[in-house]
Amino acid sequence: MRKKVLVGMSGGVDSSVAAYLLKEQGYDVTGAFMNLWAETGKPEAESLRSACYSPEGKEIEDVKKVAELLNIRLYIVDLSKEYAKEVLQYFKKEYLAGRTPNPCVVCNRLLKFGLLRDKASSLSGIHFDFFATGHYARAEYDKTLNRYTLKKATDTEKDQSYFLFLLTQKQISQSIFPLGRYQKKQVRALAKKYNLPVSEKKESQDFISGDRSLLFEDRMEEGPIVDRTGRVLGRHKGIFRYTIGQRKGLGIAAKSPLYVIGINPAKNHIVVGEKKDVYGRQFIAENVNLVSLEKIDAPLKVNAKIRYKHTAATAVVEPADNRGNLRIRFERPQWAITPGQAVVFYRDDVLLGGGVIRRKGL
DSSP states (O other), X not given: OOOEEEEEOOSSHHHHHHHHHHHHTTOEEEEEEEEOOTTTOHXXXXXXXXXXXXXXXXXXXXXXXXXXXXXXXXXXXXXXHHHIIIIIHHHHHHHHTTOOOOHHHHHIIIIIIIIHHHHHHHHHOOOOSEXXXXXXXXXEEETTTTEEEEEEOSSTTTOOGGGGTTOOHHXXXXXXXXXXXXXXXXXXXXXXXXXXXXTTOOOXXXXXXXXXXXXXXXXXXXXXXXXXXXXXXXXXXXXXXXOTXXXXXXXXXXSSOOEEEEEETTTTEEEEEOGGGGEEEEEEEEEEEESSOSOOOSOXXXXXXXXXXXXXXXXXXXXXXXXXXXXXXXXXXXXXXXXXXXXXXXXXXXXXXXXXXEEEOO
16 A cells, blocks of 8 residues: 655745655655634735745645646645744743743744644544654664664755754654755756656745735833943834844944844843953853753764754854753854854754754854
8 A cells, every 4th residue: 555645835946846745755645734824814914024934825726736747635724823822922921031932943843843733634544654844854763773764965055954953753754855865956856858848937035025014013122232242222112023143134324333232121122242242252041952862961063053044163062051941052153143043063064953942253
């Protein structure tokens, strides 16, 4: 009997080719599209854009065309309430706490690799053996470690393992990443070769690339922009508009360029400093999830990334306390260590684990 696989489909090139490849490999393929915007309100949905999902309409049309061409079942799964509660509220809470969140990692663990499969199974009455996506990453079982591991994709420019560090061992064991060994140009070529209707579709943008101020209409308080001594230099337009390392949009005339170096929600302050003040070497990571390791109980040399586009740098990871938090010390100062962002650490191409940056400079 053929193994049944559910493919999370967004209406884009990558997930469409992933579904095609799995069908060619002999799997019994079903597609599922996450409907995320029904409960968030029309104006908001029309103004915000998400990296994985845009407001429904064109994306649903595209995913239906692909499913029809591939002759696979497709379910539109309403996760709008869960998205609003687990992802958008998290996004808002973190920004208002003076941090810069990475909601994609939360969405992957709770929704895409969790509730989507559960709800699709309930709707269809099908027990799915596996769940697949168009992520550029690799999942393997390591007999020596007796663990499922995540590895970087062959196409290192497109590698998305960073966004998957919160996945559990169970989730990884039941996941397939068909594009893990493909180059992006090969995926585009396959889409064109098999006349997939999304072959020319553009890449998605950041998590929220529209006017995110709509999420903060009730929290638009202005406040002071201060230097490290507390001297007021200007006014900000709401702390959610700022992140560590930001230079543009400060509205301050100064002899040398100023950058955001701190956000103080208690005082409603944005703190600015010189370029050298943006660099840091160490911080504490919380909400740690270890993937290819069972534990870290001694200093461990790794290559760590403090945001998706950050070039991994040599660091030492070690226990920070008895609560599972980790201290990360870089060999060299790094630009804009940002509370709220994910730190993910590797050994060669193996993703060891990751956590959320909470305190820097310790």
